Amino acid sequence: MTDQPLFAAQEPIFPRKVRGTFRNLKWVVMIVTLGIYYLVPWIRWDRGPNLPDQAVLVDLAGRRFYFFWIEIWPHEFYFVAGLLIMAGLGLFLFTSALGRVWCGYTCPQTVWTDLFILTERWIEGDRNARVRLWKAKWDAHKWRLRLTKWVIWGLIGLATGGAWVFYFADAPTLLGDLVTGQAHPVAYTTMAILAFTTVLLGGFAREQVCIYMCPWPRIQGAMMDEGTLTVGYRDWRGEPRGKPRQNREGDCIDCMACVNVCPMGIDIREGQQMACITCALCIDACDEVMDKIGKPRGLIDYLALSDAPPDTLAERVAANPIGIRATGDASTIPAPGAPAPAPNASPVPILTRADIKGWKPQPVWKHILRPRTIFYTIAWALIGVALVVALFIRPEIDMTVAAVRNPTYVTLSDGTIRNAYDIRLRNKHGEARDFHLSLNSDEILRIVVEGRDDLVVPVPPDSTTRTRVYVQARPGDPAAGANRVDLRFWVEDLISQERAYVDTHFLGTESN
Amino acid sequence: MSGKRLDEATGTETTGHSWDGIEELNTPLPRWWLWTFYATIVWGIIYVILYPAWPLVSGATSGVLGWSTRGEVAEQIDAVNLSNAELIDSLTTTDLAVLPANEALHGFAIQAGASVFANNCSQCHGRGAAGVQAAGYPNLLDDDWLWGGTLDDIAQTVRHGIRNDEDLDARWSEMPAFGEMLEDEEITTLVAHVRSLSGLTEAPGTAGEELYLDNCASCHGDNGLGDRVVGAPNLTDAIWLYGGSAEDVEYTIRNARFGVMPPWQGRLGEAQVRAVAAYVHSLGGGEAQIGE
Ligand code: SF4
Numbered sequence A: 001m002t003d004q005p006l007f008a009a010q011e012p013i014f015p016r017k018v019r020g021t022f023r024n025l026k027w028v029v030m031i032v033t034l035g036i037y038y039l040v041p042w043i044r045w046d047r048g049p050n051l052p053d054q055a056v057l058v059d060l061a062g063r064r065f066y067f068f069w070i071e072i073w074p075h076e077f078y079f080v081a082g083l084l085i086m087a088g089l090g091l092f093l094f095t096s097a098l099g100r101v102w103c104g105y106t107c108p109q110t111v112w113t114d115l116f117i118l119t120e121r122w123i124e125g126d127r128n129a130r131v132r133l134w135k136a137k138w139d140a141h142k143w144r145l146r147l148t149k150w151v152i153w154g155l156i157g158l159a160t161g162g163a164w165v166f167y168f169a170d171a172p173t174l175l176g177d178l179v180t181g182q183a184h185p186v187a188y189t190t191m192a193i194l195a196f197t198t199v200l201l202g203g204f205a206r207e208q209v210c211i212y213m214c215p216w217p218r219i220q221g222a223m224m225d226e227g228t229l230t231v232g233y234r235d236w237r238g239e240p241r242g243k244p245r246q247n248r249e250g251d252c253i254d255c256m257a258c259v260n261v262c263p264m265g266i267d268i269r270e271g272q273q274m275a276c277i278t279c280a281l282c283i284d285a286c287d288e289v290m291d292k293i294g295k296p297r298g299l300i301d302y303l304a305l306s307d308a309p310p311d312t313l314a315e316r317v318a319a320n321p322i323g324i325r326a327t328g329d330a331s332t333i334p335a336p337g338a339p340a341p342a343p344n345a346s347p348v349p350i351l352t353r354a355d356i357k358g359w360k361p362q363p364v365w366k367h368i369l370r371p372r373t374i375f376y377t378i379a380w381a382l383i384g385v386a387l388v389v390a391l392f393i394r395p396e397i398d399m400t401v402a403a404v405r406n407p408t409y410v411t412l413s414d415g416t417i418r419n420a421y422d423i424r425l426r427n428k429h430g431e432a433r434d435f436h437l438s439l440n441s442d443e444i445l446r447i448v449v450e451g452r453d454d455l456v457v458p459v460p461p462d463s464t465t466r467t468r469v470y471v472q473a474r475p476g477d478p479a480a481g482a483n484r485v486d487l488r489f490w491v492e493d494l495i496s497q498e499r500a501y502v503d504t505h506f507l508g509t510e511s512n
Numbered sequence B: 001m002s003g004k005r006l007d008e009a010t011g012t013e014t015t016g017h018s019w020d021g022i023e024e025l026n027t028p029l030p031r032w033w034l035w036t037f038y039a040t041i042v043w044g045i046i047y048v049i050l051y052p053a054w055p056l057v058s059g060a061t062s063g064v065l066g067w068s069t070r071g072e073v074a075e076q077i078d079a080v081n082l083s084n085a086e087l088i089d090s091l092t093t094t095d096l097a098v099l100p101a102n103e104a105l106h107g108f109a110i111q112a113g114a115s116v117f118a119n120n121c122s123q124c125h126g127r128g129a130a131g132v133q134a135a136g137y138p139n140l141l142d143d144d145w146l147w148g149g150t151l152d153d154i155a156q157t158v159r160h161g162i163r164n165d166e167d168l169d170a171r172w173s174e175m176p177a178f179g180e181m182l183e184d185e186e187i188t189t190l191v192a193h194v195r196s197l198s199g200l201t202e203a204p205g206t207a208g209e210e211l212y213l214d215n216c217a218s219c220h221g222d223n224g225l226g227d228r229v230v231g232a233p234n235l236t237d238a239i240w241l242y243g244g245s246a247e248d249v250e251y252t253i254r255n256a257r258f259g260v261m262p263p264w265q266g267r268l269g270e271a272q273v274r275a276v277a278a279y280v281h282s283l284g285g286g287e288a289q290i291g292e
């Protein structure tokens, strides 16, 4: 008996170059996502004086988030929460329809790994050359290639970390400071950490991240079902496989092209597996082979488990009655748990290999438009609509009123009963604004702003001011002796004339 | 190694664990995990050597770097004080009469004063500065001041305190205990008269007025308006330091009251005295400087 080691060395993977539809799609996605990442901090947006003119800016010191025409304050963090929920639901939606399509195309780990493999291939050559180099001795040639590669990786990593910090400060200024060594140490530290992790994860760890570190492959199982389109191998068409010119029935010529291009180093012909990131490169590779040997494309394809022909499916149902449920055209198959068919009834149509080869799977739209995906879409859209509505109806004036209840009221020397309130006023404009405070028409109560003779609170541009305000009831006034009296504070922006109110209470001597 | 065997389907060795007929495969972990694990152990050892880590009976190992959270906080406080040095300096020297006109300095004083108050004054005057009537700790939120309510007056009170023996400049006055000087009947009449000054009851007539003029007017004034020079309370307003019920007033007249406040200038220093005065002044009862 062989005693397995507890820990196994990482098997190096040398993905081969591949051409095709999905590879092109991946290039496009890479250019678009990297373009967005690197260029967005450089977009300018004029907000007027005193405000940053960077279109997308996370201003941590000022506690603001600027996104083009939208400005988010910390108390509006629900927008960010809403966007995160939408991102989550979006991921559920795509996973239930298309498996790990996020992983295969847009995940930063995939995009940067692709970029790193691209430079690796450019410097060290394609798969065979790289395998040779891997096995070669560490001579000058190998050192030169390796060092060149690592330096370029380092530069890519640095650019990645560099782009990140531009989201948190004015990009042109920060770039100048970074170059002249005057930037804040936090900027350099952030860049260094991100450069290091980018090279480590994209250059060295690669598929290990997707298999061992990322929780998503574990979660995705709950999002996917037998109707989900994932990259799969039509074993009923490909098997039994064999070398060309050998006697074989299936279409697979066992050329290993699909395995050699796979960045995860797996063999998709073994069936759906956790490590597969649905990047579809194996589809491109196999399609090329099929074209060469004059067979129809799609031996490896985006397909669902329920697309398997009935007899293959029947075998699977028999092997795992809980895991796979027949749908669509395969409905002749008894559902698991259904009473066994009568012995003389023909249970499953037995298909010949010729029948199977011509087997028509469910059309793609039926896999994508399912109750499950429709539900996710609706939930996703509802939150989106709610956020947009919230964005448009959120008030320009923001006032909070905190009644001071320690003590509940103060008696003044002439017997006046006084309540104190801390009022916070937000001025979201680029210039100072005067806010006028007043009470609802109850004229018996008097309002006083601490430290001022009038009822105007000046608020500096783009900031929040806290003011203490007193409300007084003269002795003899019913409010002075009452328990609690309803009260409404009004605030008016003297420039825009916009008004807002907050309700609170006045507590009299009866309140304790 | 009994119980281990090769799984037929995968060819992988099993761990020998089996649940409901399902056997666990002994799939090895990646080796870099192992190395990461060793690295964390090395990291942990280095950390324990460099930083305080090991709890002892009284304290902990100090670590060769000599770093501690306490020391770091002290450093941060020093840094803040250093960055505020200019403000603190001008707060100590500015004429308090013009302090409110200097918005930045005034704001700084009030903020700083709030924490001075919370640390030193709230024990008697309460977290919200409303005082404790039963114990005679004055309410600092109202507009009634025994010794004056301008910034200067308040700062003076904080600096030297009231009726204490430690500070020669402490504000000082003493009300005699009339319980030994007046008859019970006279005291009852006097209580009624004093309470009538602020409209709490009917005036008992000329007898009360006479008693008042003979015994009380020298400090509290002929009309009961009080005298801030000696800290004699205004008896005509709605505020009673020790309560305005007949029993409270009678107790005050019989036994006198003797509120004490310690001097703070030694403990707080001039900047903090001024800061807390600015804070108290801003609580809603502060008075403008005379002549302003
Ligand atoms: S690329 Fe296609 S033909 Fe070649 S081994 Fe893979 S499945 Fe078979």
Ligand code: SF4
Pocket (backbone or CB within 6 Å): A231, A258, A261, A262, A263, A264, A265, A266, A267, A268, A275, A276, A277, A278, A279, A280, A281, A282, A283
């Ligand atoms: S099996 Fe195919 S789709 Fe899956 S990761 Fe490998 S190449 Fe990509």
